[in-house]
Amino acid sequence: MEMRCRGPRRPSWFEGTPIRLQDHVVLITGGASGIGLATVERCLREGTRVDLADLAGSAGMAEAARLDALYPGRCVFVPVDVTSTEQVDAMVETTVSTFGRLDGVFNNAGIGGICPADSSPDADFLRIIDINLNGVFRVARAALGPMYAQGRAASSTAPPSWGCSVRAARPPTRRARAGW
Numbered sequence: 763m764e765m766r767c768r769g770p771r772r773p774s775w776f777e778g779t780p781i782r783l784q785d786h787v788v789l790i791t792g793g794a795s796g797i798g799l800a801t802v803e804r805c806l807r808e809g810t811r812v813d814l815a816d817l818a819g820s821a822g823m824a825e826a827a828r829l830d831a832l833y834p835g836r837c838v839f840v841p842v843d844v845t846s847t848e849q850v851d852a853m854v855e856t857t858v859s860t861f862g863r864l865d866g867v868f869n870n871a872g873i874g875g876i877c878p879a880d881s882s883p884d885a886d887f888l889r890i891i892d893i894n895l896n897g898v899f900r901v902a903r904a905a906l907g908p909m910y911a912q913g914r915a916a917s918s919t920a921p922p923s924w925g926c927s928v929r930a931a932r933p934p935t936r937r938a939r940a941g942w
């Protein structure tokens with residue numbers, strides 16, 4: 763069998779490319795806690811202006827106020843439920859009107875947990891889909907227009923759609939399997 767030497771691996775186009783966030787405007791959904799909040803803080807350290815958007819009103823407002831005190835004029839809170847097209851559209855409009863532009867979006871809002879496929883009602887599963895999947899679409903649709911108009915767009919999605927396991931509540935016992 764012929765073996766071919768493919769030579770050294772070529773680096774991807776983005777490897778080694780410094781990410782410049784200074785003075786950019788970034789919208790982060792689910793920014794009140796966890797990965798979203800950590801990303802908000804990192805962006806602020808890099809010199810970004812951040813719209814921290816979240817369903818959790820009091821936590822989001824408190825975190826944005828704390829961070830805006832550390833980075834004056836660079837962090838605002840916008841309440842949003844990503845299951846609402848109206849709220850998502852208003853969130854993007856608020857970001858653009860507050861900071862004058864929008865350069866990037868971290869589509870991070872989502873819920874995890876377990877949705878047992880053998881016992882969950884439609885409403886539970888559809889709620890997860892509406893937040894983790896449809897919500898990502900709503901935010902992207904609202905944000906891409908202003909970003910394209912500027913000629914520059916960057917978007918990242920925390921894979922929330924996969925953050926929820928859909929599986930049987932209890933694996934079948936050996937005896938049950940034998941009876942199938």
Ligand SMILES: NC(=O)c1ccc[n+]([C@@H]2O[C@H](COP(=O)([O-])OP(=O)(O)OC[C@H]3O[C@@H](n4cnc5c(N)ncnc54)[C@H](O)[C@@H]3O)[C@@H](O)[C@H]2O)c1
Pocket residue numbers: 791792793794795796797798815816817818842843844845870871872873874893920921922923924925926
């Ligand atoms: N932590 C993990 O191991 C993991 C793994 C896979 C995927 N994810 C996904 O990454 C994202 C962040 O995870 P995390 O661990 O930081 O979660 P987290 O629960 O700490 O943060 C999620 C944030 O999203 C907000 N949110 C929930 N529903 C919302 C809605 N309808 N509208 C607006 N905001 C809403 C919550 O209020 C919360 O602040 C989530 O989408 C999660 O599903 C996380």
